[in-house]
Amino acid sequence: MPANTDHAGRRQVMVAITSQQLFFTDMKRALSSIAAYGPTPRRTRTTPEALLSDLPGPGQMRLFDMRRDLLRAQRDRHIRLDHEVSAIPHLAHAWHIAGRLAEAQGWSERRLYDVQRNLVIALSCRGPDEPVLYSELLPLASRQLPVERTALVLDEIGMLNDDRPDPLEENWRRRLHGATPAILEQAEAWLRHLRDGGPRDVPKARLTVAEYARVAAPILLQWSQSFDDLREITPQDVTDVLNVRSVGRSRSHALVVLRSLFRFLHRTRRIFHDPTSRLKPGKAVTAALLPLKEHRYEQVIAAASTPLQHVVLALAAIHAASRHDIRNLMLEDFDLGNRHIIINKVRRHLDDLTRQALLAYLEERRIRWPRTANPHLLVSSHTAMDTRRVSSYFLTQLFKGLIGIDQLRQDRQLEEALSQGADPLHLAAVFGVAESTAMRYADAARKILQEEYDIGTPGRC
Incomplete structure (x- = not known):
């Protein structure tokens, strides 16, 4: 067949097509060149700058997604x-x-x-x-x-x-590294359920999920050495790992975590029976409350050299504020004119020492971050430009290696119980604590008074 006849036949076939044809970049021009028997066009290279050019408006369809290099x-x-x-x-x-x-x-x-x-x-x-x-x-x-x-x-x-990996998930995967595939799959399903919740379960706090993973990981790694699946675990196996822990809070906490794990696995039909259903955690033994020694206070007072440390020390040692209370304190909780402070929804008198420490800190905060709009009392270089509260780790590092804020709070409440005759109603009214907490401090103070412990000089805070 002559070349012209062949060319005409091809053009008739192309005209007969009525459907819409999609093209890649430069494909239409390449097909036109081939149809015209012209030379093959030279391939063009897309430069990185072309990727940053403006795209058409809304509704533009993308053939595939690609990651953009914004450093270009x-x-x-x-x-x-x-x-x-x-x-x-x-x-x-x-x-x-x-x-x-x-x-x-x-x-x-x-x-x-x-x-x-x-x-x-x-x-x-x-x-x-x-x-x-x-x-x-x-x-x-x-x-x-x-x-x-x-x-x-x-x-x-x-x-x-936000395509970042979840740091909580990375944390429990690191802890569970070395577990058998079946145990790892069961543990991750449980932890994801705790984190995300379900139709009848609300999600737990991320710190709670991290704590559950911390407690369960060494037990699951120990079982991975002898078992391939948590279906093989018996009540005796659970009892054996619990007996390794000291009787009291540690054992009770471990049993609560394992009970949560096996209840989830049993409810989702990943195991046949719950080996923790008949086990009892027992009564948790709490540590005895004793007054702090005088030299501990001297060390922490000597180490407090900044206005931030002074105000935190005053709030914990005088007003018995916990880390949670200090982190959540707002600027509106302080009434410097009427000398009042609100901690844990309790209105208290603002003493001279706390007021002076507070004024010094507020002046430093104004000089260092004059434009901050953070409504919390305490701010850091990470929270001065937003409205978040400081982290618990931030407060822990203030007196690292010396004394904890919770120890200062407990000692202040115990001292109040000793000075007021171990009255739990007085403690609940002054510090806003629960009845059980007030009774615990009152009992501890009563025991100390009966056994005539040397509690040091009153009012050392």
């Missing part, structure tokens, strides 16, 4: 500030939200500028229907740019996809 952004070509932001509606909205958060949380002008710069880098190269992966933002930290606050703005406008 160039200041002169891609980072277009203020004068061109209004041309991209979702970027302008993100800038507005960033300004609102900056005002509410007390960001500095430099911090707001850096967040806006991150938003331009992340949003100018994508449409409003394409979320930003958190892992795409992480490399920006190498340029000292605020990744966490940028993610906060993106989450506020619904354009953040």
Whole structure:
């Protein structure tokens, strides 16, 4: 058949096709060249800068998702500030939200500028229907740019996809490393249920899930040496691992954790019977309450050198505030004019020592973070630019190796019980503690008075 006839036949076949054809990049031009028997076009290489070019508006369909390298952004070509932001509606909205958060949380002008710069880098190269992966933002930290606050703005406008691995899940996988596959699968299903909840169960606190994993992991690793599956565990096996622990709180806590594990496995039909159903935890033996020695107070007072340490020491040793109470204290809980303080929903008199420590700390806080909008009393370099409370670890490190805040609180409550004749009603009214706690301190004070212990000089706090 002549070449012209062959070419005409092909064109008739192409005209007869009425369906819509999708093309990859440059495929249409390549087919046109082939149809015209022209030379094969030279392949073009897509540059990294082209990946950062603006995409069409909403509704643009993506053939596949790809991770963007935001470090490729160039200041002169891609980072277009203020004068061109209004041309991209979702970027302008993100800038507005960033300004609102900056005002509410007390960001500095430099911090707001850096967040806006991150938003331009992340949003100018994508449409409003394409979320930003958190892992795409992480490399920006190498340029000292605020990744966490940028993610906060993106989450506020619904354009953040947090693809980071759950640190809680990484923690229990590290603890359970070495368990048999079946035991590992059963333990992870239980821990995920604790973390996420279920149709009839509310999710537990993340700290509780981490504590359950800490207690259960060594037991499960021990069983993995002799068993392949938790279906093989008998009540005697549970009793054996519990007897290794001292009688009292440790044994009771371990049994509570194992009972939670086996009840879940039995309810979800992963095991045939619950080996902990007839086991009793027993009564937990609490440690005896004794007054702290005088030299312990001298050490911690000598170590308190900053206004932050002074105010925490006064709150714990004078007002018996726990770590939880101190972390949750708000600025509005203090009435310096009327000399009152509210701790654990109890209104108390603000003594001179606590008032002086508080004024010194507030002055330091004003000088160090003048723009902070955090409503909590205590702030750190990590919480000054938002509204979070300081972590429990932050307070623990203040007097590390000397004395704990909870020890100061317990000693203050015990001293009050000793000075007021071991009256539990008085303790409940002064410190706002539960009846059982007040009775425990009253009994301890009564025992100390009966046995005539040397409690030191009253009022040493």
